[in-house]
Amino acid sequence: MIDDKKKIFFGRSKSRALSKSKKFFYENHKKDFLVNFEEIKLVKNKDFILEIGFGLGENILFQATTYPNDYFIGVDPFINGVANVVQKAKELNLNNISILDVPVQKVIDNFIDNFFSKVFVLFPDPWMKNKQKKRRLLNYLFLEKILKKMKIKSTLIFVTDDQNYFNYVVKEISLLKKKNDTFEYSLSNRHPIVDTKYSNKANKLKKDIYFLNLDKLKNVA
16 A cells, blocks of 8 residues: 555546557657756746646647747646647647656756746646645645746746635745745736636536736745
């Protein structure tokens, strides 16, 4: 039996068998899109955008297509989503997108500080049961860590349709702000996103969608 305290990723890494086309792209082209940390450190004059938990990739593909001069990095261990992004990125001939198919907690320290111009966290698993809440991604410690990886004047965009999780994140951010005065946050939709599987599901169920923007103003002294 695996000890939860030692686990980083919770949930399913795969929801259904891959179609033949997605399996082909996953097996033959995933390596073409894997992040090379040494290479990205050398890239100049580009804004790097991170999406944590990109799901089926609707937003990261839209952003990479809409903003070809920016560079997008998606982190998600979900095999179906990775396969979908690899296939679509290859078909669209996108050269400004890379992925990491592992939990973000395993790789966030590999990025240099003051690196990302924007971070998307869209509809992460809310882990609603009390015994599961320790699994939530956006907690005090992770927020503190991700702030170090963000540039000054960068923004983290958090979106969820779960009010309990939203309130939890606001509380964690408020606690962090007492220690760390490098950021401000606002509860508004300042950074429109493309419709995703989860936003469409929330709209269909007539659920409210909550937005939070965390803006980094300066580095920790």
